[in-house]
Amino acid sequence: MSKITPRMDDIVKDLELAKEEIDKVDPERYPSFLDNGKIRQDVASIKAVTDDGVSFANEAKPLIKVLPQLLGEPTEKKYLVLFQNDKELRPTGGFLTAYAIFRVDQGLFMLMIQAISTRLMRRLAISKQRPGQFLQYLANVPVLNLRDTNLSPTLSCQ
Numbered sequence: 735m736s737k738i739t740p741r742m743d744d745i746v747k748d749l750e751l752a753k754e755e756i757d758k759v760d761p762e763r764y765p766s767f768l769d770n771g772k773i774r775q776d777v778a779s780i781k782a783v784t785d786d787g788v789s790f791a792n793e794a795k796p797l798i799k800v801l802p803q804l805l806g807e808p809t810e811k812k813y814l815v816l817f818q819n820d821k822e823l824r825p826t827g828g829f830l831t832a833y834a835i836f837r838v839d840q841g842l843f844m845l846m847i848q849a850i851s852t853r854l855m856r857r858l859a860i861s862k863q864r865p866g867q868f869l870q871y872l873a874n875v876p877v878l879n880l881r882d883t884n885l886s887p888t889l890s891c892q
Contacts, residue, residue: 742795743795749791752784753785756781757781761777764777807840811838812837813838815833815834815836817831817832832848832850832851833847834848834849835847
């Protein structure tokens, strides 16, 4: 990636030049009786692939420029991934069921931790007093558990 990223603008320019040249070719110029129209179809297909390639390169350019950093170049990165159960919906997604922590170094992904949310709740011992919104709407819920903290992006569990 570190070799491609600095040249991404040049690569896009080269693809655009290739697209301009290929756009000059008219598939209808080729007779349909040659090879059962396969030549005409191939030229049209090449034009479509070139158009898609240029569009993809232009749209992906911002991502490709930051991709080395995301993949742990020059320093490693750590990522927390939360898994939510979409069968028990919450406003911010689903019921928090599990999590994983990944370490990425030079493009290599290494799983550091994976566990279910109840295990994390026991480990962190998070059971706080309910915020005001809970008191109003969920009177029979005595504490705010970690798995329920994604009920609202503005709900504070402090």
